Amino acid sequence: MNAEAPVTRDHRADFSGLAPGWSYLDSAATAQKPAAVIDAVARAYGEEYATVHRGVYARSATMTERYEAARARAARFIGAGSADEIVFVRGATEGINLVAASWGGANLKPGDRIVLSALEHHSNIVPWQLIAERTGAAIDVVPLTPAQGIDIDALESMLDERHRIVALNHVSNVTGAVADIPRAARAAHAVGAKLLVDGCQAAPRLPVDVDALGADFYVFSGHKLYGPTGIGVLWARGEILAEMPPYQGGGSMIETVTFEQSTYAPPPARFEAGTPHIVGAVGLHAAMDYVAGIGLDWIDAHERALAAETRDALRGINSLTLYGPEDGSGIVSFTMEGVHPHDIATILDEEQVAIRAGHHCCQPLMMTLDVPATARASFGIYSGAADVEKLVKGLERVQRIFG
Incomplete structure (x- = not known):
């Protein structure tokens, strides 16, 4: 079940580290900094x-x-x-x-x-x-x-x-x-x-x-x-x-x-x-x-909605395996059959999409999941539907490259 989307707000302008056209989907590692x-x-x-x-x-x-x-x-x-x-x-x-x-x-x-x-x-x-x-x-x-x-x-x-x-x-x-x-x-x-x-x-x-x-x-x-x-x-x-x-x-x-x-x-x-x-x-x-000032209730709803949108879109790529609960908070991890997560991240970077790839400092969890690593997209206050669209298009390119 998809999270209900909150009222749309665009906070991207508060973050000088976000270059035009660059989708930063690694907020779980570290968040960009607002002007304040x-x-x-x-x-x-x-x-x-x-x-x-x-x-x-x-x-x-x-x-x-x-x-x-x-x-x-x-x-x-x-x-x-x-x-x-x-x-x-x-x-x-x-x-x-x-x-x-x-x-x-x-x-x-x-x-x-x-x-x-x-x-x-x-x-x-x-x-x-x-x-x-x-x-x-x-x-x-x-x-x-x-x-x-x-x-x-x-x-x-x-x-x-x-x-x-x-x-x-x-x-x-x-x-x-x-x-x-x-x-x-x-x-x-x-x-x-x-x-x-x-x-x-x-x-x-x-x-x-x-x-x-x-x-x-x-x-x-x-x-x-x-x-x-x-x-x-x-x-x-x-x-x-x-x-x-x-x-x-x-x-x-x-x-x-x-x-x-x-x-x-x-x-x-x-x-x-x-x-x-x-x-x-x-x-x-x-x-x-x-x-x-933005409101943690809004942030929670915003990120859950983006995560749900991402999961729905990625389910259309047959070679992808998604990890975690459907109602998870702002983080989506996945693997693509036959493609190492580091290769996924490298190709996405060429598309100006920044994600995390690796074991995420959770090696015991990777053993439990029986994978060496995952790719991870994680959202922040500044993330939006355009970032999800770029991620999906980038992953479609990964799939084309690796057949």
Whole structure:
């Protein structure tokens, strides 16, 4: 069933990186940046620049206010109860590593079990493998549904008191499947486990309310949310953060330091060692304002409609196999019989269509799907029907070339 198309709006003019005639269908990898973000970053690196939390001069104080305003904006963006529950990190990858090393290092022990799904990005697999090796914990994997989403029925049946944490993506970066996170949270909490959610693909395209989701940890990256690279957000419930030991040591995260002993600042400062990515936080603030101004409900409907239109069009190419659920969010992955995805992407590039090809940092999922790689088209605020048309025409050319 096709998603209902939202009222048409054209935001392409806001994005100077989109050359005329170029169809950018790789937003799941990284989103283009609107003028509002570029301008905010330029000002922050220019006439507004100063350090934060240290200087007593006026510009430093002003920049500190802007940095902390970005933290408060991030809290509102995902429905967090307090800005003190927001930790700025380099991206979702660092956020998950922080939780695995800090919370996992303090709470996991031999015999404990960690639950992941077959749909996870490497960033939500490798950190758990590292902490499992350190602590003696073990990893269980939730299988996929026939529609290639996370099988929550299987999750419920496999959980028991040995499981300490469940770590799942909110939206798959390969299939576009949207996980039933509230149900996963209830299942995890029923056995005393925590739930971490990788929200990298959800935050740019779905309204997120961490309290309604029931998550204990939520992470997302700024660059997928139309913001700068090198900045992201880790949210955790305040009582959990308060019990977690530091992840890194250095300036900003301390209360006192002597050669005999150091004491640490309360969260979130405890987890932000060193000079932070000040300008990244300012740019992320601008990105969240931009996205909120358009409306995440509209973005969700817009991208789902484009994904449904793409699926309908690609079904007319007999040699294509589509992956993921029919009602997936803004991401369409596919393979073409006898053609490697890298060749598909190369020919599409000649047609001025940019897609992603490869394993998408999901090698275990590729093994489950029994393919070496897929081609992936992913949509953004600036995408439209013309992009879908160019993609389909480009794929028809691929088919002609390879017979």
